Amino acid sequence: MSEARKGENNPAKRPEVRKKISKALKGGKHYNWKGGITPYRKKMYFGKKYQKWRMAVFTRDNFTCQFCGLRSHIGLGKPIYLEAHHIESWAKYPKLRFKIDNGITLCRGCHNLIKEERPTTQNGGKTSPRHK
Numbered sequence: 401m402s403e404a405r406k407g408e409n410n411p412a413k414r415p416e417v418r419k420k421i422s423k424a425l426k427g428g429k430h431y432n433w434k435g436g437i438t439p440y441r442k443k444m445y446f447g448k449k450y451q452k453w454r455m456a457v458f459t460r461d462n463f464t465c466q467f468c469g470l471r472s473h474i475g476l477g478k479p480i481y482l483e484a485h486h487i488e489s490w491a492k493y494p495k496l497r498f499k500i501d502n503g504i505t506l507c508r509g510c511h512n513l514i515k516e517e518r519p520t521t522q523n524g525g526k527t528s529p530r531h532k
C-alpha cells in the first residue's frame with residue numbers, strides 16, 4: 401500500500417461512511433441496543449488479531465478521532481482514549497472484522513454514542529471470568 405493512497409483509503413473520508421456515523425450519533429445511547437455481549441464476542445475483542453487491526457486503524461488515522469477531531473497526545477493533561485469502531489457491524493459481517501477499511505478511529509466519547517453495546521464498566525471493567 402503506497403503512502404499516496406493513504407487518504408483515499410480512509411473510510412472517514414467517504415461520504416456514505418460519514419453519513420452513517422452522523423445518523424448513529426443522532427440516534428443516541430439507546431441506538432440499536434441488543435442487550436448484552438456474548439462471551440464469544442468478548443473473547444474476540446481481546447484477541448491478538450483484534451489488537452493488531454485496532455493499531456493499524458489508529459496508525460492510518462494518525463491517532464485522531466475521525467468524528468470530532470480529538471487527537472491522542474501525551475502531555476496535554478487530559479488523556480484521550482481512542483477506540484477503533486467497525487463501520488459494518490462486527491456481528492453481521494464477520495468477513496470484515498479485520499479489514500482495515502472497515503475500521504475507523506473514534507475517541508471514547510464518540511464511540512460510546514454510536515456503538516451497539518453498552519460499555520462494560522459495571523465492575524470497573526474487570527468482568528472477565530477467570531477460565532480458559
Ligand SMILES: [Zn+2]
Binds near residue numbers: 469470
Ligand atoms: Zn471524538
